[in-house]
Amino acid sequence: MKILTQISETKIKNLVRLLSERLKLSTDVSNYAPGRRRSWLQYEAPLGATLPWRKANQDGELWSEILEIGKEIGFTPELGLASIGGTISPHRDAAYADYKAIGINLGGTTFGYEKAYPEYRWAPQAQLVNPTEVSETDLVGGEVYEFNCKNLHWTTKVSPTRWAINLWQVSNKQRSQYETFKEKVCPTLMMQ
Numbered sequence: 464m465k466i467l468t469q470i471s472e473t474k475i476k477n478l479v480r481l482l483s484e485r486l487k488l489s490t491d492v493s494n495y496a497p498g499r500r501r502s503w504l505q506y507e508a509p510l511g512a513t514l515p516w517r518k519a520n521q522d523g524e525l526w527s528e529i530l531e532i533g534k535e536i537g538f539t540p541e542l543g544l545a546s547i548g549g550t551i552s553p554h555r556d557a558a559y560a561d562y563k564a565i566g567i568n569l570g571g572t573t574f575g576y577e578k579a580y581p582e583y584r585w586a587p588q589a590q591l592v593n594p595t596e597v598s599e600t601d602l603v604g605g606e607v608y609e610f611n612c613k614n615l616h617w618t619t620k621v622s623p624t625r626w627a628i629n630l631w632q633v634s635n636k637q638r639s640q641y642e643t644f645k646e647k648v649c650p651t652l653m654m655q
């Protein structure tokens with residue numbers, strides 16, 4: 464993982480306000496994030512091959528704050544997941560996600576990461592980092608970082624009031640299903 468920038472205290476406060484006010488949270492059902500409360504942003508990604516894409520929270524003010532941060536680091540997200548509290552055990556993000564993911568950290572936590580894929584793409588076994596490089600980075604709030612979400616990653620020592628926003632672009636594997644869903648279900652969004 465690599466920390467790309469640090470957002471200001473004012474921006475952190477505004478983001479936390481928007482997250483607290485505009486989201487309808489649900490408790491995480493995944494067994495790797497017990498008790499975490501979260502909301503998908505823009506679209507809810509399918510976590511299994513046979514599941515559909517769904518429309519998620521599309522609060523314009525919150526998403527434009529996020530896009531502004533993305534612009535600073537040259538990343539245009541297509542969907543995100545906002546969450547508060549809760550640790551996440553080591554996992555890789557599912558097939559909907561392209562390799563490069565962005566994290567916006569808004570509180571105290573430790574981000575664990577095991578680098579195996581050296582770049583933001585698939586690589587055969589012989590080209591993987593070997594032995595893998597494990598890092599645990601203490602974060603305090605405001606860090607914006609990139610990581611390969613197909614490498615194992617996790618969080619520990621999560622403050623119960625810590626918000627996190629994870630952002631992705633859609634993988635090539637899911638691209639056509641995602642585009643088809645957007646055209647069928649949210650045609651007005653295509654014109655923006």
Ligand SMILES: [Fe+2]
Pocket residue numbers: 554555556612616
């Ligand atoms: Fe993840």
